[in-house]
Amino acid sequence: MIKNKDAQIIVIGAGTAGLTAASELQKMGKSVLVLEARDRLGGRIFSQKIAGKVYDLGASWIHGIENNPIWSIVQQNQIETAVFNYNESIYYHDSGQRFNPIQRNIFEKSLDYLLTQFKTINQTEHYSHALEALETWLNGTKFQEFIKSQFQLGQAEQLKLHKMLLDFFKGLAEDPCASDLEHLSAEFWKNEGFYAGDEVVFPQGYIQIVEALSKDITVLTNKVVQRIDYTKELIQIFTEKGECFTASQIVITVPLGVLKKQQIQFIPSLPQQKKQVIQKLGYGVFNKLFVHFDQAFWQSSEGNLVNSINIHNGQRWLNFLDMSRIYQQPILLFLFGGVSATWTEKLSSHEIWQQIEPSLKLIFNDIPEPIQMFKTEWGTDRFAEGSFSYQAIGQTADDIEILKEPILGKLFFAGEHLAQFGAGTVHGAYTSGLDTVKLML
Ligand SMILES: Cc1cc2nc3c(=O)[nH]c(=O)nc-3n(C[C@H](O)[C@H](O)[C@H](O)COP(=O)(O)OP(=O)(O)OC[C@H]3O[C@@H](n4cnc5c(N)ncnc54)[C@H](O)[C@@H]3O)c2cc1C
Known part of the structure; x- marks a missing residue:
């Protein structure tokens, strides 16, 4: 009372x-x-204990520890953390082949180039739509010249690179923006508000x-x-x-x-x-799907010991994170934002897995059945009505x-x-x- x-x-x-x-x-x-x-x-x-482990169903990351006030709270209270940087990632083509060092270099340099355009966008450029800005830059002479100055690419290779870059930004709009590129302001990356340092x-x-x-x-x-x-x-x-x-x-x-x-x-x-x-x-809406296996099949091929794996299935990128090091169990975390996040709320975990497994099969043989899966539903959570804000x-x-x-x-x-x-x-x-x-x- x-x-x-x-x-x-x-x-x-x-x-x-x-x-x-x-x-x-x-x-x-x-x-x-x-x-x-x-x-x-x-x-x-929202940290929840499931089968003896604590899973973060809401926020997981401190986005950059340098001068971050949340990091100060960690230090004052001696809370245990583990470094988990997103950028430790590898990329695969829809053929199932991993990007070789040259392809990776081309892709990452092009990504950096475009992200720099977003981060330094100025008002005279008059872009308000992220998608419109991206398409303009991708097709613009500056980007063509940048590519020419750095790499020797045939027309088909260049077209493929464009498609993969466009799709990658669509993925970036989902995570970390919980949006779709069509709805995102071109200024989002300029105002992203992450701190420097480890995540x-x-x-x-x-x-x-x-x-x-x-x-x-x-x-x-x-x-x-x-x-x-x-x-x-x-x-x-x-x-x-x-x-x-x-x-x-x-x-x-x-x-x-x-x-x-x-x-x-x-x-x-x-x-x-x-x-x-x-x-x-x-x-926007941003959801997580945790998939628990009895073995870390993705770590079997040499060099797959990274935090994040990206597969381009020809249409879109599937990005997932290897959380085994954090949970001491073979666990993959799939992240969905924007339309995909809303889609995941309409399906069971098993149905989502059935949809994403073919992309994994492009790379891995003999994928075992997951032993446990659970997902979040922030879009239909009455006291959140979504996951977090983004710059529209x-x-x-x-x-x-x-x-x-x-x-x-x-x-x-x-x-x-x-x-x-x-x-x-x-x-x-x-x-x-x-x-x-x-x-x-
Ligand atoms: C899936 C997911 C992943 C995320 N990942 C990260 C991450 O890795 N790193 C990061 O920094 N951020 C992340 N975020 C964002 C971060 O969690 C939020 O930005 C932050 O926690 C929001 O804090 P807040 O106090 O503004 O809102 P909230 O934490 O939502 O607090 C608002 C409170 O109001 C209460 N409330 C609602 N309606 C009523 C009512 N009618 N009466 C009384 N109380 C009410 C709610 O229950 C809630 O407790 C993530 C969010 C989600 C959903």
Whole structure:
């Protein structure tokens, strides 16, 4: 039975942004209460124990440890991590042949060239669509000259390279953007917001970061906020069970997907400009499929001891990660973003496996039946309504500022989608929590 339903400040949502804000406010001597819809803390950080191992079904990576505030939390709390860099990867053609060193060099140099174009894109170029920009560069004379200056390629080889590069960027739009290239802003890679340095994962779960952030914070779980009435001096917050909490100020950290679905009713309604921005910002689906085998068949051929394997099946790239080193078990992780992620939610794990196995068969003989599979379904998760935000076509930094703008000095907003650096990440959610507290002072 909750006795006290009042606090100076109520934070809605016990994910990274909410817990960070609550912890900072409490350190300043404020009385803070966090209301969380789920029966657990962490939101889109979700570490689950399955058959004795901890799997991260939400965030897994610290994207670059140099100057990353999440890395500081790791160090302060002596949390175990393991380096797992994506770029340790190998590539295969649809013929099943692995790229030889020359082919790999051509492919990687071309990728770097195009990524540099994206990262240095300037306003005079007037590209807003990532796909449009990519097609223009691929077909432009600058790229042709770059290729000519570096390599000797016949016309057929050049066409194949174009197709593989275009498909690779389609894959990149899925992961890390949870989008499709058609919907992504050309400025995405410029504003990606990853830190430099190694990428690391947590063998015992990302949840340890949540545990560190939530020390001494009062969080009430199973409190699904349904209505926020800020007409009077004290804000009233109603849950779907009819409970009413009151506070002078509130911090709303529910995911952008929840705001898009208008799951929470605001009285009075949110300003029109904010409502437009909520619909405009990109927010996508990104899902994981863990496949557990009794042996690491992919490591049998020499040199396959890498983190990431990419197979071009002629139509698209299939990318998967070898997680055996992290889980001490033969486990592959397949990642799906955008349309593919929505597709995976409609199928069983077995049906997905049936669809992706032919691409693996291009390379590996005698693939054994998986002994266990499990997948995530963030798109249909009621308290996430998707996975994370991305920069949609036409979206600018000003849009984020509009959404962040407090209302009447009473309603404040935080969450990964409001980070100017690192939107879509845990470090983005963390810095957004801190930034919002500064607005409250
Ligand atoms: C599959 C997947 C993989 C990812 N991989 C990475 C990665 O490797 N590295 C990385 O940095 N980031 C990754 N991310 C993104 C990262 O997890 C998020 O950016 C970050 O955790 C978001 O934190 P947040 O506090 O903004 O939101 P959340 O963590 O979603 O917190 C919001 C909270 O609000 C609660 N809530 C929702 N509705 C209500 C309501 N009506 N009433 C009360 N509470 C409510 C939710 O339950 C949730 O706990 C991944 C995300 C997903 C889904």
